[in-house]
Amino acid sequence: MGKTLFDKVWDAHVVDTIPNGPQILYIDKHLIHEVTSPQAFNELEARGIPILRPDQIVATADHNTPTINQHLPVEDPLSRNQLEQLSKNCKKHGITLYDLGHKYNGIVHVIAPELGITQPGMTMVCGDSHTSTHGAFGSIAFGIGTSQVAQVFASQSLLLKKPKSLRVSVNGILPPGVLPKDVILYIISQIGTNAGTGYFCEYAGNVFEEMSMEGRMTVCNMSIEMGARGGMIAPDQTTFDYIKGKKFAPQGDAFAKAVSYWKTLPTDADATFDKEYHFDAADIAPMLTYGTNPGMGIKINEHIPETGDMTFEKALEYMNFKGGSQLLDTPINYVFIGSCTNSRIEDFRVAANYVKGKQKAPNVNAWLVPGSQQVAKQLEKEGLVTVFENAGFTMREPGCSACLAMNDDKIPSGEYCVSTSNRNFEGRQGQGSRTILASPLVAAATAIEGKIVDITKTILA
Amino acid sequence: MEKFTKLTTTAIPLPIENIDTDQIIPARFLKATDKKGFGDNVFRDWRYDTEDGSLIKGFPLNMPQYKNAQILVAGDNFGCGSSREHAAWAIVGFGIKVVISSFFADIFKGNALNNGLLPIQVTPEFLKQLLDTVQENPDTQITIDLKNQVVEFAGVHAECHTDPVEVQGRSTKADFDIDPYKKVCMINGYDDIDFLVSKKEAIEAFEKERVVFGR
Numbered sequence: 318m319g320k321t322l323f324d325k326v327w328d329a330h331v332v333d334t335i336p337n338g339p340q341i342l343y344i345d346k347h348l349i350h351e352v353t354s355p356q357a358f359n360e361l362e363a364r365g366i367p368i369l370r371p372d373q374i375v376a377t378a379d380h381n382t383p384t385i386n387q388h389l390p391v392e393d394p395l396s397r398n399q400l401e402q403l404s405k406n407c408k409k410h411g412i413t414l415y416d417l418g419h420k421y422n423g424i425v426h427v428i429a430p431e432l433g434i435t436q437p438g439m440t441m442v443c444g445d446s447h448t449s450t451h452g453a454f455g456s457i458a459f460g461i462g463t464s465q466v467a468q469v470f471a472s473q474s475l476l477l478k479k480p481k482s483l484r485v486s487v488n489g490i491l492p493p494g495v496l497p498k499d500v501i502l503y504i505i506s507q508i509g510t511n512a513g514t515g516y517f518c519e520y521a522g523n524v525f526e527e528m529s530m531e532g533r534m535t536v537c538n539m540s541i542e543m544g545a546r547g548g549m550i551a552p553d554q555t556t557f558d559y560i561k562g563k564k565f566a567p568q569g570d571a572f573a574k575a576v577s578y579w580k581t582l583p584t585d586a587d588a589t590f591d592k593e594y595h596f597d598a599a600d601i602a603p604m605l606t607y608g609t610n611p612g613m614g615i616k617i618n619e620h621i622p623e624t625g626d627m628t629f630e631k632a633l634e635y636m637n638f639k640g641g642s643q644l645l646d647t648p649i650n651y652v653f654i655g656s657c658t659n660s661r662i663e664d665f666r667v668a669a670n671y672v673k674g675k676q677k678a679p680n681v682n683a684w685l686v687p688g689s690q691q692v693a694k695q696l697e698k699e700g701l702v703t704v705f706e707n708a709g710f711t712m713r714e715p716g717c718s719a720c721l722a723m724n725d726d727k728i729p730s731g732e733y734c735v736s737t738s739n740r741n742f743e744g745r746q747g748q749g750s751r752t753i754l755a756s757p758l759v760a761a762a763t764a765i766e767g768k769i770v771d772i773t774k775t776i777l778a
Numbered sequence: 779m780e781k782f783t784k785l786t787t788t789a790i791p792l793p794i795e796n797i798d799t800d801q802i803i804p805a806r807f808l809k810a811t812d813k814k815g816f817g818d819n820v821f822r823d824w825r826y827d828t829e830d831g832s833l834i835k836g837f838p839l840n841m842p843q844y845k846n847a848q849i850l851v852a853g854d855n856f857g858c859g860s861s862r863e864h865a866a867w868a869i870v871g872f873g874i875k876v877v878i879s880s881f882f883a884d885i886f887k888g889n890a891l892n893n894g895l896l897p898i899q900v901t902p903e904f905l906k907q908l909l910d911t912v913q914e915n916p917d918t919q920i921t922i923d924l925k926n927q928v929v930e931f932a933g934v935h936a937e938c939h940t941d942p943v944e945v946q947g948r949s950t951k952a953d954f955d956i957d958p959y960k961k962v963c964m965i966n967g968y969d970d971i972d973f974l975v976s977k978k979e980a981i982e983a984f985e986k987e988r989v990v991f992g993r
């Protein structure tokens with residue numbers, strides 16, 4: 318029987334299998350950041366265990382960093398302490414760190430792909446659930462807890478049970494104005510937030526084949542929001558072209574060799590999956606969430622379901638929405654374009670294209686937070702910073718920012734924020750804040766209008 | 779890690795589904811660099827009034843009748859969301875040793891087990907009976923027997939005579955699953971680091987064979 322992409326990569330990394338128990342899986346690349354690593358460093362230190370492969374670890378500061386005045390000392394003493402700990406730990410153990418202000422600094426899931434660290438066929442982990450992003454390259458990439466960060470430090474391996482396999486296929490032609498973000502929000506709204514628990518997902522079908530790497534990353538990023546530990550897309554010419562020439566990509570002959578190996582990775586035609594879903598691209602529309610988990614999504618002009626269980630009612634109450642109503646025309650004061658889901662150059666190009674020559678509504682605070690210094694530089698180079706600034710948007714410095722509001726970028730209590738991030742949990746963007754997840758295009762349109770508008774009408778018009 | 783074999787205690791009911799790790803421990807409390815003190819902020823925004831900081835009396839974790847309970851009984855899909863292990867540290871820090879739900883998110887489950895916190899998955903029927911019972915009678919004693927993989931509580935709730943839960947005399951019990959390797963770890967208080975470090979030779983042998991192209 319044939320093997321899936323996931324099987325091929327997984328099986329190539331099994332060091333050993335414990336009878337009746339988990340397997341030891343070798344980890345090629347380990348990404349770390351300031352929030353989930355300090356306790357792991359402490360743990361190793363306390364036990365006197367060295368870090369086995371420091372040269373396979375890459376560190377960045379992103380979760381807790383300010384997005385203004387990054388050249389100045391960080392004001393919040395707790396954040397500053399975490400950042401200092403990271404620098405100290407990396408220095409001590411010889412780990413490469415792209416610290417605040419470094420030309421490669423940025424959100425961990427944005428920088429690793431753009432530096433060519435992420436490659437097909439690899440196993441990658443990070444103490445962050447959106448590590449699933451890197452699956453866009455056909456790698457097995459998933460988030461881990463801090464105890465596991467310590468395990469990888471100590472052994473470059475993890476003890477894991479092989480997950481079940483799931484395939485989500487989307488075929489057909491996407492309607493105008495539908496972006497990769499809408500595709501994944503649509504999938505999650507259809508199958509729910511725990512349909513993927515216990516599974517690793519592969520996305521297949523012409524919709525993903527025709528998607529850019531940025532788009533694929535957006536999709537894989539949100540795999541965790543349907544419960545799956547990770548999501549993968551078969552590597553193809555788009556993948557190889559993206560990687561070619563990147564700083565840490567294989568060069569010359571090594572690249573050609575790598576490509577011929579990567580070409581063996583896609584799922585065999587006769588491979589089977591434990592679970593499959595099929596969707597028609599034509600049924601997807603620009604999406605919005607109305608509740609407090611990413612599965613509570615509707616098409617932009619749909620009505621919120623009338624009734625649901627207690628959890629549903631609690632979510633609507635938190636969001637101050639009514640069952641049966643529409644989100645169109647809801648006044649919005651905050652718009653956030655950023656996060657590891659949608660802070661790559663392509664996301665800003667789409668937004669800028671819409672914004673060009675328009676003015677944001679006076680009631681709106683529109684924050685744009687690029688995913689990395691490299692994205693920020695590219696925005697400058699393409700003149701997009703000027704486009705946004707002329708339209709009244711605020712361009713910040715790179716970081717996770719209002720995606721999780723650990724720094725000062727918080728949405729005030731009771732306010733709605735149309736956000737390109739990945740989680741609309743209660744208080745995620747600040748205590749009492751109300752998040753509506755959307756694509757960068759819908760976010761840009763909201764900022765211009767000051768309320769939610771049906772972009773399918775404006776774009777077609 | 780503390781050893782875990784058997785536990786008899788009361789439980790706190792939290793009949794909410796999809797409780798995510800941002801609720802268990804909000805991001806603004808993740809700035810510490812050690813594992814201590816997270817228990818004070820567990821379910822922070824549900825336990826305290828966001829305006830004046832006072833305790834919300836109606837929230838189960840604040841109710842005197844559930845004080846000292848070491849089990850949390852929660853709705854479906856517990857622990858979804860971020861990979862923050864701080865969520866497990868916060869629950870353990872509050873004094874909880876077991877979480878019972880009808881479904882757990884993957885990463886949370888692993889994090890819990892790595893911190894001596896036992897996640898027990900039961901059927902939705904069993905969960906409902908347990909929730910109803912502890913809400914009606916907060917003194918209900920629940921016994922977790924890890925060796926035999928059984929969860930049992932005294933006092934049969936009025937509606938509980940339904941399958942597939944086994945009702946024996948005046949107690950209701952169910953079996954639960956746990957990875958055999960993890961079970962050994964919990965019972966003996968070992969963790970994965972010890973085990974992996976002991977496999978260093980195999981890991982180094984693997985490294986010699988593995989495919990590497992990049993830098």
Ligand code: SF4
Pocket residue numbers: 379380424425426445447656657658716717720721738739
């Ligand atoms: S942008 Fe948000 S989701 Fe992504 S790594 Fe940062 S905090 Fe996590």
